[in-house]
Amino acid sequence: MDNFRDQLIKIYSQTNKFGQLIGIDLVKFEEDEIRYKLIISDKHLATPTTAHGGVLSAYMDGILGLAALYVSSEHGNLVSTVEFKINYLQPARKGDVLIGIGKIISAGKRIIIAQGEIINEVSGEKVAIATGTFNAYPYQKSGMTMTDLDLIS
Secondary structure (H helix, E strand, O other), X not given: OHHHHHHHHHHHHHHOHHHHHHOOEEEEEOOOOEEEEEEOOHHHEOOOOEEXXXXXXXXXXXXXXHHHHHHHHOOOEEEEXXXXXXXXXXXXXXXXXEEEEEEEEEEOOOEEEEEEEXXXXXXXXXXEEEEEEEEEEEHHHHOOOHHHHHHOO
């Protein structure tokens, strides 16, 4: 299902308006891990210097979700978040370049468990860690069709 996966990630990259809003960029989408990049700017701040925890939480949901999506897309499935737990370890500050890394711990037919971490690219410090559970379901349940996949170029 590599072609499905390739088409799916193109659709996701084009239609993920929330990801575009907060400024996350997909750097790597491979079996061993996914990587997302986020540069903390004024729009992310809760204080004059520090990012809001909700931004990091949303970022982490994307990190974990994309790791799960990579595995589920092998079978023509999408994923939805069932739950995840995040631990904040260090603050993210204006100007920080964050790298989010997602990996799979366990993948069944319907339930996928992922782990993620957000690292400050400059200092190498971990900003947050998390684990999450995802439900895999057929892409047709989302309303997406193979025609939609063919329209993406």
